[in-house]
Amino acid sequence: MEEFTVTPWEVKGRVDYEKLIKIFGTEAITRDLLERLERLAGGELHVLLRRGVFFSHRDFDKILDDLEKGKGFFLYTGRGPSGPMHIGHLIPFILTKWFQDRFRANVYIMITDDEKFLDEEKMSLEEARHWAFENTLDIIAVGFDPDRTFIFHDTEYIGKMYPLAIKIAKKINYNLVRAVFGFTGSTNIGLLFYPALQIVPTFFEKKRCLIPAAIDQDPYWRIQRDLAESFGYYKVAAIHSKFLPPLTGFEGKMSSSKPETAIFLTDDPKTVRTKIMKYAFSGGQPTIELHRKLGGNPDIDISFQWLKMLFEPDDRRLKEIEDSYRSGAMLTGELKEYLIDKINRFLEEHRERREKAREMIHVYMREGKLARAMWERDLLDTNTDP
Numbered sequence: 001m002e003e004f005t006v007t008p009w010e011v012k013g014r015v016d017y018e019k020l021i022k023i024f025g026t027e028a029i030t031r032d033l034l035e036r037l038e039r040l041a042g043g044e045l046h047v048l049l050r051r052g053v054f055f056s057h058r059d060f061d062k063i064l065d066d067l068e069k070g071k072g073f074f075l076y077t078g079r080g081p082s083g084p085m086h087i088g089h090l091i092p093f094i095l096t097k098w099f100q101d102r103f104r105a106n107v108y109i110m111i112t113d114d115e116k117f118l119d120e121e122k123m124s125l126e127e128a129r130h131w132a133f134e135n136t137l138d139i140i141a142v143g144f145d146p147d148r149t150f151i152f153h154d155t156e157y158i159g160k161m162y163p164l165a166i167k168i169a170k171k172i173n174y175n176l177v178r179a180v181f182g183f184t185g186s187t188n189i190g191l192l193f194y195p196a197l198q199i200v201p202t203f204f205e206k207k208r209c210l211i212p213a214a215i216d217q218d219p220y221w222r223i224q225r226d227l228a229e230s231f232g233y234y235k236v237a238a239i240h241s242k243f244l245p246p247l248t249g250f251e252g253k254m255s256s257s258k259p260e261t262a263i264f265l266t267d268d269p270k271t272v273r274t275k276i277m278k279y280a281f282s283g284g285q286p287t288i289e290l291h292r293k294l295g296g297n298p299d300i301d302i303s304f305q306w307l308k309m310l311f312e313p314d315d316r317r318l319k320e321i322e323d324s325y326r327s328g329a330m331l332t333g334e335l336k337e338y339l340i341d342k343i344n345r346f347l348e349e350h351r352e353r354r355e356k357a358r359e360m361i362h363v364y365m366r367e368g369k370l371a372r373a374m375w376e377r378d379l380l381d382t383n384t385d386p
């Protein structure tokens with residue numbers, strides 16, 4: 001038995017990412033791949049790539065081969081609207097935007113109100129649709145190109161996707177989803193069907209599809225890769241991120257039902273401060289005297305890890321903080337203050353962009369160039385790729 005579990009619905013224990021690459025049968029993102037990407041992107045790599053937050057992939061080398069030959073790709077990612085989004089949920093969207101900016105690629109964003117209604121016993125469909133709307137504002141705030149991005153809520157766009165979904169569903173039997181997702185005899189039949197739907201957008205264009213997401217979503221792509229070629233499409237390519245660890249330490253994942261584990265995008269500055277001061281797991285020593293003498297351990301310190309993964313993109317500054325914390329010159333309280341300031345600045349800007357997003361929602365979902373094309377198109381007719 002492994003001492004950790006990763007599925008699309010659950011993360012337990014402390015994840016050993018190297019082991020996970022072996023268990024899932026994916027590949028590590030190597031220096032060589034990153035150097036090729038850097039050349040193609042014509043500039044510095046995003047911090048999420050540079051610092052190894054995205055650590056694993058499937059066929060990402062083929063995306064790079066295509067780019068080198070002048071062929072394009074499209075991007076697909078998504079969100080299950082189970083409640084307010086936390087900072088970890090933004091990670092795949094931030095990198096998706098980076099790819100869109102660098103390569104002018106189309107982006108498809110699926111908001112699975114159906115999945116969350118089916119999956120969460122206490123969630124009504126009205127609530128799931130409410131969170132779909134709220135989460136869409138957070139996603140728009142990331143800053144996607146309005147003419148190259150289509151955001152859709154499953155319960156609205158289902159009519160277009162249904163013919164493709166049943167074609168896919170016909171090739172997936174119960175034994176397969178039971179083995180891949182751990183479904184049992186008491187799983188409702190809506191959830192048994194759902195994986196077919198999450199696969200549909202990988203067939204939105206005849207080009208290769210790249211999915212940035214955390215590693216928990218990989219089981220869907222395994223199924224897609226077994227089916228895609230029989231439909232005349234490419235196997236999906238994926239790049240997988242690690243989880244932004246919960247504030248409370250490396251065990252498990254951030255959870256809406258345990259607010260002390262996460263910073264939500266809607267948390268006000270005071271809440272951010274209280275949560276970090278109170279809950280962020282510290283690699284410091286129990287007393288200031290000991291800390292000055294022995295120094296802190298940034299490798300297990302969640303505040304430092306959050307700076308490293310996302311909030312301090314300046315490599316030199318990060319190194320100074322690391323050295324200073326390790327030597328004992330910087331105290332845990334000071335490190336936490338630094339992170340609080342970074343997060344609050346980030347969230348303040350996010351909130352401003354989120355307010356502006358209200359006026360843009362119809363553009364991303366209906367009126368933008370790509371959105372309009374996707375509503376007008378028959379998805380079975382691949383000659384009309386946008």
Ligand code: TYM
Pocket residue numbers: 008076077078079080081082088089090091092110111112115198211212213214215216217241242243244245253254
């Ligand atoms: P959901 O809502 O569980 O998660 C949304 C995205 O966030 C990633 N994620 C994280 N990334 C970094 N740190 C974390 N702590 C963290 N927690 C979650 C997830 O991997 C995901 O990328 N079924 C999906 C919705 C979906 C989707 C997709 C996701 C539909 N199509 C295509 C990715 C790609 C879901 O419920 O995601």
